[in-house]
Amino acid sequence: MSSQDLQAYRASLLHFLADPAFSDQSHDWHEDGLLIVADGKVQAAGDYASLHATLPPGTVVHDYSGKLLMPGFIDTHLHYPQTDMIASPAEGLLPWLETYTFPVESKFGDPVHGAGVAEFFLDELLRCGTTTAMVYCSVHPQSVDAFFTASERRGLRMVAGKVMMDRNCPDFLRDTAESSARDTEALIQRWHNHGRSLYAITPRFAPTSTEEQLHLAGELARAYPDTFIQTHVSENEAECAWVRELFPKSRSYIDVYDSYGMMRPRAMYGHCIWFDERDRRRMAETQSAAAICPTSNLFLGSGLFDFELADKAGVPLSLATDVGGGTSFSMLQTMNEAYKVARLGGSYLPALRMFYLATLGAARAMRLEGTIGNFAAGAEADFIVVDPQATPLLQRRTGRVESLEELLFALALLGDDRAIAATYSAGRRVHVRSPS
Numbered sequence: 001m002s003s004q005d006l007q008a009y010r011a012s013l014l015h016f017l018a019d020p021a022f023s024d025q026s027h028d029w030h031e032d033g034l035l036i037v038a039d040g041k042v043q044a045a046g047d048y049a050s051l052h053a054t055l056p057p058g059t060v061v062h063d064y065s066g067k068l069l070m071p072g073f074i075d076t077h078l079h080y081p082q083t084d085m086i087a088s089p090a091e092g093l094l095p096w097l098e099t100y101t102f103p104v105e106s107k108f109g110d111p112v113h114g115a116g117v118a119e120f121f122l123d124e125l126l127r128c129g130t131t132t133a134m135v136y137c138s139v140h141p142q143s144v145d146a147f148f149t150a151s152e153r154r155g156l157r158m159v160a161g162k163v164m165m166d167r168n169c170p171d172f173l174r175d176t177a178e179s180s181a182r183d184t185e186a187l188i189q190r191w192h193n194h195g196r197s198l199y200a201i202t203p204r205f206a207p208t209s210t211e212e213q214l215h216l217a218g219e220l221a222r223a224y225p226d227t228f229i230q231t232h233v234s235e236n237e238a239e240c241a242w243v244r245e246l247f248p249k250s251r252s253y254i255d256v257y258d259s260y261g262m263m264r265p266r267a268m269y270g271h272c273i274w275f276d277e278r279d280r281r282r283m284a285e286t287q288s289a290a291a292i293c294p295t296s297n298l299f300l301g302s303g304l305f306d307f308e309l310a311d312k313a314g315v316p317l318s319l320a321t322d323v324g325g326g327t328s329f330s331m332l333q334t335m336n337e338a339y340k341v342a343r344l345g346g347s348y349l350p351a352l353r354m355f356y357l358a359t360l361g362a363a364r365a366m367r368l369e370g371t372i373g374n375f376a377a378g379a380e381a382d383f384i385v386v387d388p389q390a391t392p393l394l395q396r397r398t399g400r401v402e403s404l405e406e407l408l409f410a411l412a413l414l415g416d417d418r419a420i421a422a423t424y425s426a427g428r429r430v431h432v433r434s435p436s
């Protein structure tokens with residue numbers, strides 16, 4: 001290999017090997033570490049002292065000493081068409097959808113508008129250190145084309161899909177069961193596994209789909225078993241009551257999706273708040289994953305995710321912003337609120353666990369371990385450079401920490417986009433914080 005294909009980065013280095021909630025050897029931490037990247041993939045990660053001797057003479061070592069190098073964050077649930085309506089006031093989910101969401105999403109029939117928002121949205125993700133996201137587009141197929149065109153130009157590993165929605169929504173945003181299935185299949189063929197793009201079959205949520213649409217979504221999920229599925233479930237109580245009315249034969253909200261064959265590996269369910277034991281058990285049995293969206297759940301007053309019961313049942317977990325219901329693109333801010341949601345529910349989330357959930361935990365929940373999420377040899381080199389001295393307060397607090405847990409906790413509680421000094425995707429720098 002020529003030295004041009006080889007890049008090395010020196011910094012404190014952290015990545016995960018297992019879930020800290022269930023393993024004593026969950027992570028790999030090197031105070032003075034080295035990450036070696038060859039052709040956009042991780043070649044080695046470890047101690048600087050032992051690894052630097054393996055570098056061919058003349059290899060440039062990028063020096064990020066004093067900073068932390070870790071895998072890029074993974075945000076498993078957010079809506080790119082809602083970028084322009086983040087932080088819009090409304091009393092709860094259903095009025096918020098009607099007042100803001102639907103009018104804003106209607107503009108995405110225009111591919112030029114979609115392309116413009118997609119560029120801003122991706123800039124913002126990278127500023128926050130998020131290198132992979134599971135993204136809802138709008139009901140318009142061209143909104144998916146606009147998104148993947150933009151993410152592929154930057155070489156990003158992204159998952160996205162066209163919203164399927166054929167009832168209980170304004171006419172100008174309504175597809176039909178047949179058109180949504182036809183469009184979804186065409187988009188799968190165009191984008192799934194094209195470069196680093198992956199497709200998600202995306203019924204918005206059960207109330208906006210007819211039984212026929214859910215049936216066809218389930219058929220697509222069976223026909224294309226390595227695609228993703230993403231939707232919302234059990235977010236707030238009014239919505240759950242509505243689902244009981246619309247689907248009186250279903251035992252529970254998640255059971256609606258289950259009956260159409262949409263619980264399986266690579267199915268990602270947003271929220272999962274108002275679950276019972278059988279719902280949680282079914283998530284674990286089918287290896288369907290939960291996208292926990294704390295800033296959104298607090299903002300809309302939806303409820304508190306129960307970490308303890310989810311862990312007891314073995315539900316695969318991940319963290320997500322749920323922008324525009326969520327109030328920040330930052331996974332650090334998402335951890336901040338996740339911590340408080342856990343406290344209010346009587347459980348405790350160590351910082352190590354939160355960073356795991358935002359990296360390897362999410363990759364596992366998405367069945368992408370080995371591809372993204374940690375620095376295993378051969379994984380795609382998506383990583384971030386985190387600055388513990390990004391703000392005067394962070395500098396003061398992190399200067400006094402006595403353990404890795406304390407350092408990560410301070411970053412999660414006090415950090416945001418300012419703490420991300422640089423973001424790399426497949427070994428290429430895609431964001432660098434501008435000097436303030």
Ligand SMILES: [Zn+2]
Pocket residue numbers: 077078079232270322325
């Ligand atoms: Zn959502």
